[in-house]
Amino acid sequence: MAIKGIDELRIEGKRVFLRVDFNVPIEKGEVKDATRIEAALPTIRYALQHRAKLILASHLGRPKGKVVPELSLRPVAKVLSEKLGQEVLMAPDCIGPQVEEMASRLKEGEVMLLENLRFHPGEEKNDPGFAQALARLAEVYVNDAFGTAHRAHASIEGIAHYVKEVGCGFLMKKEIEYLQGALKSPKRPFVAVLGGAKVSDKIGVIRNLLHKVDRLLIGGGMSYTFLRAQGYNVGRSLVEEEKLQQAREILREVEAKGVELQLPVDHIAAQEFSPDAPRKVV
Secondary structure: OOOOEHHHOOOOOOEEEEEOOOOOOEEOOEEOOOHHHHHHHHHHHHHHHOOOEEEEEOOOOOOOOOOOHHHOOHHHHHHHHHHHOOOEEEOOOOOOHHHHHHHHOOOOOOEEEOOOHHHOHHHHOOOHHHHHHHHOOOOEEEEOOHHHOOOOOHHHHHHHHOOOEEEEOHHHHHHHHHHHHHHHOOOOOOEEEEOOOOOOOOHHHHHHHOOOOOEEEEOOOOHHHHHHHOOOOOOOOOOOHHHHHHHHHHHHHHHHHOOEEEOOOOOEEEOOOOOOOOEEEO
8 A cells, every 4th residue: 555554654652643433423421332433443552552642533423613512522532441441531622732732741652532623613624724733733643534534624634734654544454455456356246335425425436436336336315316316306305406417427327337226215204304203114
C-alpha cells in the first residue's frame, strides 16, 4: 500500500492523533452496540503497547455544528475504559487551550478521547483553521475510520496536511487490502452491496463498480432516489431530488452494461419516523 500502516510508523513516546469511528447508538447515556468500538481496539492497543500518547477522535450523530449533550462521547469513554482496563481521559472539547494542555500532559501509554468533532461546524466544512487546531494536538496522524474515510472533513482530510507523519490503522489497512484484491481479481459472480443515506456520496463508487461487478445491490435511504427515478411513489422517504437525473443516467448505464441491479422490494411504511408509529410492510 502507498499509505503506511501504524506498525510502520515511529510512534514511541509521540502524541498520536487516532481518528476512529465511534458513531455508535446511544440511548439514555448508555452505548447500545459497541461493535465499532471493539473494531478499533487492535489499533488502540498497539499504540498503547508501543508507548504512544494516544489521542482518540470521532464524530457521533449529526449535531450540525452545535453542542448537543445527548451526542456527547462520554458514554463511549466509559465503555472504552472498561474494554482497555485503564482510564480513558475525557476531554471537554476537541480543540482549544484546555484540550492542548491535556494533550501535552499525556504520558506514554495514556489515552484521551476528544469530545464530538461535529460539535464544531469546521469539522464537516473541512475548515483549515479547525484542521490546524486538531493537528496542534499531535505529532503523528493515524486514520482508522474506514466508514468515514470518503468524507473530506477536517479530521479526515484536512488534518493530514498539517501533520508530518501520516498512516492508517489496522482496520483501515485490512479493508484497503481486501478491496484492492477484490477489485483487481474478483471471484465471480462479483456482487457489490451499497447502502447509506445519500446517493451523492456514492455516485463515483457506483460508476467505478459498474465496470467490474456482475450484480449491484443498493439498499438504505439512497435506494429511494433510485426508486423515484424509476417512477415509483416513495411517499416522504428520503430522496435527493437534485440527484434524480444522475440516478436515471446510472440506471441506463446499468442496463447498457448488462449489470443486474437489485433494489429493495419490501418496505416498512409508517406515517412518521417514530418507533411508536403504526407501521406495515408494503
